[in-house]
Amino acid sequence: MSKAFQGKVAIITGSSSGIGKTTAIQLAQQGASVVINGRSKDKLEMLRVTMEEEGLSVLAIAADITSYKECEQLIDDTIKHFGHVDILINNASLTMNDTFENIHPDTFNQVLLSNTLGAMMPTKAALAQLRRSKGSVVFISSLAGLHGLPACSAYCAGKMALTGFWQSLKIELDHTGIHFGICYVSFTQNDKDKRMLAGAGELVEVEERPAILKQTQEQVAKAIVRCVRKRKAKVVLSRFGKFISVLYRYMPRFTMFFVTLINNRRKTA
Numbered sequence: 001m002s003k004a005f006q007g008k009v010a011i012i013t014g015s016s017s018g019i020g021k022t023t024a025i026q027l028a029q030q031g032a033s034v035v036i037n038g039r040s041k042d043k044l045e046m047l048r049v050t051m052e053e054e055g056l057s058v059l060a061i062a063a064d065i066t067s068y069k070e071c072e073q074l075i076d077d078t079i080k081h082f083g084h085v086d087i088l089i090n091n092a093s094l095t096m097n098d099t100f101e102n103i104h105p106d107t108f109n110q111v112l113l114s115n116t117l118g119a120m121m122p123t124k125a126a127l128a129q130l131r132r133s134k135g136s137v138v139f140i141s142s143l144a145g146l147h148g149l150p151a152c153s154a155y156c157a158g159k160m161a162l163t164g165f166w167q168s169l170k171i172e173l174d175h176t177g178i179h180f181g182i183c184y185v186s187f188t189q190n191d192k193d194k195r196m197l198a199g200a201g202e203l204v205e206v207e208e209r210p211a212i213l214k215q216t217q218e219q220v221a222k223a224i225v226r227c228v229r230k231r232k233a234k235v236v237l238s239r240f241g242k243f244i245s246v247l248y249r250y251m252p253r254f255t256m257f258f259v260t261l262i263n264n265r266r267k268t269a
């Protein structure tokens, strides 16, 4: 296995499960010292032990990344342990499945904040360190960050906000030598215990997508790691994702008509 990240320190937010976990493992296997993060200490501890048993360099830090204070602590603890920060992958996110009419304002807020401030606060807290290392920041977005979709208004609004934030930083901080990338992740296989938020904040099972359209977490993590290594600006994942993004860009009226048609059919089915 290549050791392209030997000597590098990478923080991956929301890496106690799913895509973040697989990305952290791949970066560590390629030589990076990784900081895994999430809110649940138990989930983090289980992963830390497993990774250490495999001889990987890992530090677990529980922090809610929507809080700037906790993000500052995340960076301080990383510096105390590893001495520097080279890579920040803003992956943590809450997702939802309910209509705007049904969703409680608190649930809307939770989803929106995790996808906006949840990427902005860690970036702000890590910026001085990333300037020093001329490091890399990657935002994990979604096809929902390219076009609005039904039953996930707060998620779409949050992921679209990430595009504006990424563009601003890419222009504003060009002179610093920091790499800013964004990955629009397509349908991906989920952990069996992954849950989404519905109306009043209850957790519900994730809606299954057709298997043929789904990438594995390993494929997605590989693309994220490649985005860091090649310092790519924008990556749209999977053939399906690339097709959809071209459709959104060149046939916006047709796309809006088609998504509305499918949604109306589902409601009357």
Ligand SMILES: NC(=O)c1ccc[n+]([C@@H]2O[C@H](COP(=O)([O-])OP(=O)(O)OC[C@H]3O[C@@H](n4cnc5c(N)ncnc54)[C@H](OP(=O)(O)O)[C@@H]3O)[C@@H](O)[C@H]2O)c1
Binding pocket: 013, 014, 015, 016, 017, 018, 019, 020, 037, 038, 039, 040, 043, 063, 064, 065, 066, 090, 091, 092, 093, 094, 095, 114, 118, 140, 141, 142, 143, 185, 186, 187, 188, 189, 190, 191, 194, 195
């Ligand atoms: N899976 C897909 O089909 C898909 C498709 C497109 C885009 N994506 C994007 O890919 C990324 C990863 O998705 P995933 O499916 O792998 O998610 P996941 O399995 O639900 O994992 C989410 C992670 O984020 C953490 N997290 C949530 N809120 C947090 C907070 N406030 N502070 C710190 N950590 C927090 C969770 O841990 P705790 O609960 O312990 O905090 C968990 O580790 C997300 O940005 C998502 O939008 C996924």
